[in-house]
Amino acid sequence: MNETVTVRTQKIKSNHAKRRLCVFLVLTALLLLTALFSMQLAPYDPYAQNLEEAMQPPSVRHIMGTDQHGRDMFSRVLVGGRTSIFATLALVAVISVFGTCVGTLCGYYGGKLDSVIMRISDVCLAFPGLVFAMAVAALLGGGISNAVLALAVVSWPKYSRVARSQTLALKDGPFISAVRLAGSSSIQVVSRHILPNILGPILVTAMLDIGTMMMELAGLSFLGLGAVPPTAEWGNMMSTGRSMLQMYPWIVLSPGIGIFISVVLFNLLGDTVRDYLDPRNSRSR
Amino acid sequence: MEPILDIKDLTKTFRNRGKSDLTVVDHVSFQLYPGEILGVVGESGSGKSTIAKLITRLIDATEGSIFMNGRDITHAKGAQLKDIYQQLQMVFQNPVGSFDPRRTLGDGIGESLRNHGVPKEKCRERVIRLLEQCGLSEEFAGRYPHEVSGGQCQRAAIARALAIEPKILICDEATSALDVTVQKQIVELLLSLQKANGLSYLFICHNLALVQMLCSRVLVLYDGKIVESGTPDEVILSPKSEYTKCLVDAVL
Ligand SMILES: Nc1ncnc2c1ncn2[C@@H]1O[C@H](COP(=O)(O)OP(=O)(O)OP(=O)(O)O)[C@@H](O)[C@H]1O
Ligand SMILES: [Mg+2]
Numbered sequence: 001m002n003e004t005v006t007v008r009t010q011k012i013k014s015n016h017a018k019r020r021l022c023v024f025l026v027l028t029a030l031l032l033l034t035a036l037f038s039m040q041l042a043p044y045d046p047y048a049q050n051l052e053e054a055m056q057p058p059s060v061r062h063i064m065g066t067d068q069h070g071r072d073m074f075s076r077v078l079v080g081g082r083t084s085i086f087a088t089l090a091l092v093a094v095i096s097v098f099g100t101c102v103g104t105l106c107g108y109y110g111g112k113l114d115s116v117i118m119r120i121s122d123v124c125l126a127f128p129g130l131v132f133a134m135a136v137a138a139l140l141g142g143g144i145s146n147a148v149l150a151l152a153v154v155s156w157p158k159y160s161r162v163a164r165s166q167t168l169a170l171k172d173g174p175f176i177s178a179v180r181l182a183g184s185s186s187i188q189v190v191s192r193h194i195l196p197n198i199l200g201p202i203l204v205t206a207m208l209d210i211g212t213m214m215m216e217l218a219g220l221s222f223l224g225l226g227a228v229p230p231t232a233e234w235g236n237m238m239s240t241g242r243s244m245l246q247m248y249p250w251i252v253l254s255p256g257i258g259i260f261i262s263v264v265l266f267n268l269l270g271d272t273v274r275d276y277l278d279p280r281n282s283r284s285r
Numbered sequence: 286m287e288p289i290l291d292i293k294d295l296t297k298t299f300r301n302r303g304k305s306d307l308t309v310v311d312h313v314s315f316q317l318y319p320g321e322i323l324g325v326v327g328e329s330g331s332g333k334s335t336i337a338k339l340i341t342r343l344i345d346a347t348e349g350s351i352f353m354n355g356r357d358i359t360h361a362k363g364a365q366l367k368d369i370y371q372q373l374q375m376v377f378q379n380p381v382g383s384f385d386p387r388r389t390l391g392d393g394i395g396e397s398l399r400n401h402g403v404p405k406e407k408c409r410e411r412v413i414r415l416l417e418q419c420g421l422s423e424e425f426a427g428r429y430p431h432e433v434s435g436g437q438c439q440r441a442a443i444a445r446a447l448a449i450e451p452k453i454l455i456c457d458e459a460t461s462a463l464d465v466t467v468q469k470q471i472v473e474l475l476l477s478l479q480k481a482n483g484l485s486y487l488f489i490c491h492n493l494a495l496v497q498m499l500c501s502r503v504l505v506l507y508d509g510k511i512v513e514s515g516t517p518d519e520v521i522l523s524p525k526s527e528y529t530k531c532l533v534d535a536v537l
């Protein structure tokens with residue numbers, strides 16, 4: 001009796017997680033599609049200046065108003081989203097792949113190389129990320145790709161830490177021993193058996209990281225270390241509008257809404273993915 | 286006759302940081318001859334599994350040497366190990382944990398075949414044949430480790446170890462989770478392979494009756510040392526060391 005009850009609640013729970021996952025996946029897909037086709041969706045040319053219509057408050061014609069050059073804010077937020085979102089996704093993809101590879105190899109082979117790389121990543125983790133990234137970005141010069149690079153340099157250790165500890169937990173376990181006895185080479189052991197087994201935690205880390213990375217990237221742009229005007233990007237749009245915050249708040253608020261929606265959405269997606277992969281939600285294959 | 290496996294003064298010391306060192310296997314020497322079933326008995330923690338891991342080179346020996354077919358394999362690595370594993374296989378003590386949780390049993394059983402270049406179709410056939418020999422239906426090839434019982438998994442583990450047709454098989458309590466009827470089937474399978482292929486076994490076991498039935502010789506391990514060896518009848522009927530007496534008394 002008791003058993004059936006737990007089985008049923010588990011089932012309901014996992015159904016619930018599945019439904020939530022679907023909802024957020026659809027919303028995220030919408031966001032990505034909007035970003036992808038922003039040029040086509042934008043009602044006005046985001047770069048066309050029209051000084052006669054500068055600093056217009058939100059209205060029916062310009063639902064997010066216009067900026068100091070008379071450019072339509074809504075179009076700029078849409079197009080700026082493409083830069084912000086895809087730069088963030090590229091950043092997270094690069095650091096998660098790179099960090100995972102480094103961490104897995106360090107964990108599996110150990111030795112001197114492992115100690116050296118782990119000390120380097122300790123150093124990276126010891127500084128506040130954004131401050132370190134600012135230093136690196138300043139060194140590299142402006143531009144969105146340099147900002148991505150700067151954040152990548154300081155953010156990969158998080159992934160290598162996760163991958164390394166997961167690998168260490170697996171590598172002396174009985175099933176890796178059995179795989180070795182089957183005559184698999186180290187490369188095969190890592191690629192066929194270790195990586196697939198540690199992918200879950202890495203994926204969750206990456207999903208939850210998208211929001212943070214988006215904020216940090218916008219932060220770098222805000223400080224003038226990322227995308228340079230006139231390129232539309234949420235961070236630098238907020239930066240150019242900050243001096244006009246009191247008089248013309250929509251210039252800052254519009255890209256702010258973009259950042260807010262995307263960060264919240266990616267965080268919620270990350271949370272649901274984590275819930276979904278949680279082993280307590282017994283999955284049926 | 287030349288021994289197929291010659292263990293000399295094998296020692297394993299685990300160095301715990303801070304705490305004192307722990308010698309788990311202490312100058313163990315023995316030989317395994319072709320076609321022989323050598324039993325290893327001993328209480329829990331006496332170092333049986335550690336000896337098995339040392340011989341299969343899953344962990345490094347602190348001292349001593351291991352010869353297989355007269356070849357020193359104490360420090361074998363890489364491609365050399367792959368050759369060794371073609372002749373030396375092991376059934377792990379923890380069968381469920383010894384399969385990759387994300388792969389099917391069939392995948393695990395066929396892995397050694399694929400690694401040695403057996404084509405896919407042949408591999409499949411062989412996996413099904415092996416499962417059958419170990420008393421499992423074809424359908425088990427597609428199951429995941431968490432979807433089968435401990436005993437079924439243990440049989441799959443035996444099938445996996447036999448896949449590559451080794452010359453030496455180390456069974457680390459390979460029949461402990463099986464009921465008597467299945468155990469009988471597995472024992473018969475092992476015996477028939479011994480006759481047909483001249484397979485040699487290192488048979489780690491808690492069940493003295495099974496040891497008496499199967500083994501031609503038996504080693505008694507206590508605290509990492511061999512305290513007694515001989516034929517099962519000698520050891521069980523007229524134990525010499527104190528520990529063996531206790532062991533036998535506890536069972537009878
Ligand atoms: N990696 C390790 N580090 C430290 N001590 C270990 C390690 N592995 C095993 N030991 C110790 O070595 C001893 C022998 O372990 P082993 O697994 O060989 O026992 P066993 O004879 O197989 O026992 P059982 O019958 O319970 O399987 C145990 O006391 C164990 O605590
Ligand atoms: Mg053991």
